[in-house]
Amino acid sequence: MDLWDSLESEYVDRTPKSKERFEEIRNHVPAGVASTYRAWDPHPFVVDRAEGVHLHDVDGNSYLDFDMNNGAGMVGHAHPAVTDAVKTQLDEGTLFTHPHDLLAEAAEELKKRWDPVDLVRFTNSGTESTMHAIRIARAYTGKDKLLKIEGSYHGVHDAVLISKSTPEGKLGHPERPTKLIESEGIPEAIADTVEIAPFNDLEAVEGIMREHMNEIGALIVEPIVMNVGVTQPYKEFLQGLRELCDEYGIAYIFDEVKTGVKVAPGGAAEYYDVEPDLVAMAKSIGGNFPVGAFGGREEVMRTIEDGAAHYGTYNGSPLVLQAVTTVLRDVLTDDAYQHVNDLGEKLVAGYEDIMADAGIDGHVENVNSQGIVHFTEERIENYRDFLEHVDTEFHENYWFAMLNQGVLPHPHDASQQWTISVQHEEEHIDEHLEAFKSVAPLLAEKQ
Structure with a gap:
């Protein structure tokens, strides 16, 4: 045997x-x-x-x-501070589809941790957070294409299920990775709105940006690629991306669903001292409750007020935001x-x-x-x-x-x-x- x-x-x-x-x-x-x-x-x-x-x-x-x-x-399982706060909220209401103070309180705690974040909106998952961040970025720049990193995972909406786990024989050239749709049910046309770049290769990324000048509106990056272990950036890669996004007029998104509050209080943005335009968050900000958030520079986030759609009945549930506020203030x-x-x-x-x-x-x-x-x-x-x-x-x-x-x-x-x-x-x-x-x-x- x-x-x-x-x-x-x-x-x-x-x-x-x-x-x-x-x-x-x-x-x-x-x-x-x-x-x-x-x-x-x-x-x-x-x-x-x-x-x-x-x-x-x-x-x-x-x-x-x-x-x-x-x-x-x-926070571990059933952390007493979190469970006590949520138990109290159960008696006060679990869902308000109207404004409530916990929206501001939870948002303020996130803003304290992420210097680049001026405004916050809440979602119910990491997938929703990256999906909305990408939409807001495209709306802000007025350009339709998304640039993402080969091997990175950003949830399960259509645009990011491309070249997440490409098999070895279909990778293409290292500087111009193949675009491979990884789920049935995603239209081929979606791939036309996405370009794929390698991680830790600024020269290749710049080449792709140059080839698609005035087309790419958003770049989304896991600052540490967590779909391949704990793959860190090298040689000022993240700061180099910041400079390239400024040069080419691209909104820079950090996907901190996995890194946020776990590698530092202010996530990878703090750990590597880089300021993205938008940050997508979820997972450990909520202490095991289903939550997501995205936030960023005010002029980018105000795009929501100008017609970029962000809706959701359960967004900002007081039950969940009670957990978020407790985790950020009292536990982490x-x-x-x-x-x-x-x-x-x-x-x-x-x-x-x-x-x-x-x-x-x-x-x-x-x-x-x-x-x-x-x-x-x-x-x-x-x-x-x-x-x-x-x-x-x-x-x-x-x-x-x-x-x-x-x-x-x-x-x-x-x-x-x-x-x-x-x-x-x-x-x-x-x-x-x-x-x-x-x-x-x-x-x-x-x-």
């Missing part, structure tokens, strides 16, 4: 009720999940409850959680960031020591609460590096081996990253590392 078969067999033995429940869910819900990405073989475990830094499945297994709801949970404090950063450094050092002792090739990419182990010595600077150097099958073995040890190291797939929450403590990092230490010899034999 090879390593994968052995790990899979152990997992199946641990999760018989999950298998049964999952098959029943599939009778009612396509793929058995609420978001297609969450389905994986042989079957996902089915959650019974979550508390603090643990998930508990229907089989009675407990998992030390570093997935944290795909990064939406930097300076001390909390120091705590999480210290834990991140301990986890990185532990991984690298264990890999060195076991003879495993690899390194860790980490920024504050976000990190990932790559089982390669090669530095990942863009999507193509990830395809070339990351052995996804080997990483799958690592992921299931950790799961069988009771540690959920990050969301399923080698492209994802862990989130360390404010409720994690040193003992949880030690437990994570002990699990890795126990599986490292097995992995070393197979690398």
